[in-house]
Amino acid sequence: MEYISTRGDGAVLDFEAVTLAGLAPDGGLYVPRNFPLFSGTEIAAMRGLSYVELAVRVMLPFVQPSLTEGELRDLATRAYGRFAHAAVTPLVQFDQQHWLLELFHGPTLAFKDVALQLLGRMFEHFLAKNDDHLTIVGATSGDTGSAAIDAVAGRERVDIFMLHPNGRVSDVQRRQMTTVRAPNVHNIAIDGSFDDAQAMVKRMFVDSAMTGRFRISAVNSINWARLMAQVVYYFAAALQLGAPDRKVAFSVPTGNFGDVFAGYVAAQMGLPIERLIVATNVNDILHRALSTGDYSTGTVTPTAAPSMDIQVSSNFERLLFLVGGCDGAALAQQMRGFEANKAMQLTNMQREGAAALFSSARADAGDMTRAMSWAYEKCGQVIDPHTAIGLHAARASGLDASIPVVTLATAHPAKFRDAVERATGQRVQLPTRMGDLFERQESYVELPGDYDAIAAYVAERATPSS
Numbered sequence: 001m002e003y004i005s006t007r008g009d010g011a012v013l014d015f016e017a018v019t020l021a022g023l024a025p026d027g028g029l030y031v032p033r034n035f036p037l038f039s040g041t042e043i044a045a046m047r048g049l050s051y052v053e054l055a056v057r058v059m060l061p062f063v064q065p066s067l068t069e070g071e072l073r074d075l076a077t078r079a080y081g082r083f084a085h086a087a088v089t090p091l092v093q094f095d096q097q098h099w100l101l102e103l104f105h106g107p108t109l110a111f112k113d114v115a116l117q118l119l120g121r122m123f124e125h126f127l128a129k130n131d132d133h134l135t136i137v138g139a140t141s142g143d144t145g146s147a148a149i150d151a152v153a154g155r156e157r158v159d160i161f162m163l164h165p166n167g168r169v170s171d172v173q174r175r176q177m178t179t180v181r182a183p184n185v186h187n188i189a190i191d192g193s194f195d196d197a198q199a200m201v202k203r204m205f206v207d208s209a210m211t212g213r214f215r216i217s218a219v220n221s222i223n224w225a226r227l228m229a230q231v232v233y234y235f236a237a238a239l240q241l242g243a244p245d246r247k248v249a250f251s252v253p254t255g256n257f258g259d260v261f262a263g264y265v266a267a268q269m270g271l272p273i274e275r276l277i278v279a280t281n282v283n284d285i286l287h288r289a290l291s292t293g294d295y296s297t298g299t300v301t302p303t304a305a306p307s308m309d310i311q312v313s314s315n316f317e318r319l320l321f322l323v324g325g326c327d328g329a330a331l332a333q334q335m336r337g338f339e340a341n342k343a344m345q346l347t348n349m350q351r352e353g354a355a356a357l358f359s360s361a362r363a364d365a366g367d368m369t370r371a372m373s374w375a376y377e378k379c380g381q382v383i384d385p386h387t388a389i390g391l392h393a394a395r396a397s398g399l400d401a402s403i404p405v406v407t408l409a410t411a412h413p414a415k416f417r418d419a420v421e422r423a424t425g426q427r428v429q430l431p432t433r434m435g436d437l438f439e440r441q442e443s444y445v446e447l448p449g450d451y452d453a454i455a456a457y458v459a460e461r462a463t464p465s466s
């Protein structure tokens, strides 16, 4: 598969290059030049495959020729072997129409494990081949940091430096990062907010003293390989519910538009998807963009679903490119306008293209609590606040009762157990595999919110690129 940037710089990369690069040099995001298309017969033949075999079928066209089928199978087998459920992403029933796709059986209890466990192994594979070394630098307010650390802990040729705002992440989230004991994992608690941490990471990416010596990479969802890995569970769920003979809708708790974009990719590959529902909390830039065409940022309001508390959704650019006629030059200009004004208007073509598959809904704190109580009282299911926002949107969608609607469960309820307890009265236990989290020893350094101190810390410990 060949990949191009959404901002039209013209270079064509293979899968290995886009995986190691993350962002394109023109500031755009990589997308496949075209989408592999499966026929109904080919999709029907995927019924009954194990998750790993399904993953190989769905991903192989995207990774060739950088990976052989055997290499892909080996990486997927090892990545999904770390999941605590034999089905990897099991589907659970709510009622006649509504279903729950549990994406939280990975090592850190959030759906990000599905992609990152694979990505960490792909990094290791490509770096070994090139005899190179990667330095991952990231800032986290919670879920991404723990999933990325777990995915690369102990992997050869990769060091990870994860910044978190000191005292501002939950105890479970901090311990999930700081109790991973591996020499290539470096946790840094900085004095300051998440935005301060993020600003320092961004600065390191453009600091030639650092980029000249180290191959610095990010692990956020701008990385194409992450989105690709997420396409697989849309196929898995739809096949369970009768695809390709029956259409299925999905409701997706959304922040950076990565997870729901993977659903769009599945539809482009021939999976019959009736509708993709973008569920947001009160930080509703995507709901406004999809319902009125107004993509403008406001201030972030902290909610009980912190992984959705964002005002710019990086992956939305991929959709705007694909539904806007794949015109890189025009999109580059539109994005420059957005970066200058913190606002832009979608074109009619973008609006209509998006509306063909996407709808959206916004849930406030009351909607979220009611969805959590409904799931518990009517179906005996305890769900987390992010998932509850998805379920609210699913139930409000007004889709015909003949269409099954799958809500993506993006986090285990134990990860946000205080909010869950407030809504349902239930105190969720950490799964047994995490049970001793509060006894494990933590390891992290505390640094001032000062760029030079952090850059020096990284430079002393990272391995230069070859």
Ligand SMILES: *Cc1c(COP(=O)(O)O)cnc(C)c1O
Binding pocket: 110, 111, 112, 143, 144, 221, 253, 254, 255, 256, 257, 258, 259, 260, 307, 308, 386, 410, 411
């Ligand atoms: C990251 C995350 C999301 C948002 O996913 P995007 O791909 O950024 O849209 C939703 N819920 C949880 C629990 C997350 O960790």
